[in-house]
Amino acid sequence: MIRAVIVDVDDTLSLTEAASYDLENEVLALMGRAPMTRQAHLATWGEPLLDAMPHRSPGVDLGRFAELFPAANRRYLAEGRLDVIPPENLAALDALVEGGRTVLLLTSRAEAEVLHLLAPDHALASRVTGAYHQGNTRFRKPDPRVFDELLAETGFHPGECVYVGDSPGDAVAAGGAGMAFIACLQSGVRRLDEFEAAHVTAAVGTFPEIISAIRALEERGEDQPENHAEGGAQQR
Template identity: 70%
Template sequence: MIQAVIVDVDDTLCLTEAASFALENEVLAAMGRAPMSRTVHLATWGEPLLDAMPKRAPDLDLTRFAALYQSALEQYIADGRLDVIPPENLRALDEFVLAGRAVLLLTSRTEAEVRHMLMPDHVLAGRVSAVYHGGNTRFRKPDPRAFDELLAATGLPPGQCVYVGDSPGDALAAGGAGLHFIASLQSGVRRRADFDDRYVSAYVEAFPDIVGVVERLDRTVPSPARGRRPRQSTK
């Protein structure tokens, strides 16, 4: 049985690429830098922010960018311009909770970038049992070891977990760790052809569709074999 549904944040739980593109260019403008192109942003989308920014804006002062970015991020969130989770996505999470499945988040964001989601008054409170991010995991996707802390804390076998994400890196990490993987194509940033089918249990066009997919996985799909890159222990 699928015991845990693990969800990526960006362009999976909520659609964020376009808003993030605008936000990062606002910060670049405040630093007197030229804006990045959307093509460059899309090509590096899914990478941790401070890993991606030198490619988006070469020779960028990352320390100054990070400081300005955090302030701008908080304003975007306060204005409802970023990290807005649609009601239908929340209802999907509720269905998992009612079915007795654990709901967790795993993202490459830093702790500062997800801190607002950890607040007791956030809409995810009571729905998500744990959040794994750059502050409490040692490895980042597409490394399968990104799931090490989560699997150790839950004590669940990988085959009883499903990860929902939007990128080929998400699929590679999940498949390499032995988890089922559902590819969400809702953002339109990626297509089926971008993924290696060996690591994908199912594709969905909208996030709420994952409820039915998980139910079908329970009935019909054996535990996935680990991918080419075996998960290595961090112990």
């Protein structure tokens, strides 16, 4: 049985790449810098923000960017432009919890970027048991050791877990940790052919489809990411 469903945040639980691109360019404008290209943003999407910014905007003053970013980020959140979780995705989380599964978040975000998601009055409060991020993990995706703290603290075996994400790095991390991996392609940021097939157990076109994908994994009795997905919402 899949006991734990571990979910990535950006462009998995919520669609954030386009909004993040606008947000980061606003911060660059405050610094008097030219905007990054969308191509540069997409090429580094999924990396920790401060790791990605030198590639997105070569020569950027990371200290100044880090100083200006939080206020702009809070404004985007207050305006409802960032981290909007669709009702159907919340319903999918409800179905997982009602089915006896533990829902956890694992993201490359810094701690400050996830605190609002963990607030007691947030919609995720009753649905998500815990969150793992740069503040409480020693390693970063695609390193499979990014799951070390989660597995140690929860006591779950990798074979009891499935990771849901949108990037090849997510797949590599899960596969290396011995977990099943579901590629969520809803955002359109990635295509399935960009993933290493060996690390993809299933692929879905929308987040709510993970419910049926997980059931299918259990029906096959499969707890290792050995089989390949070759199309949206497909499993093999």
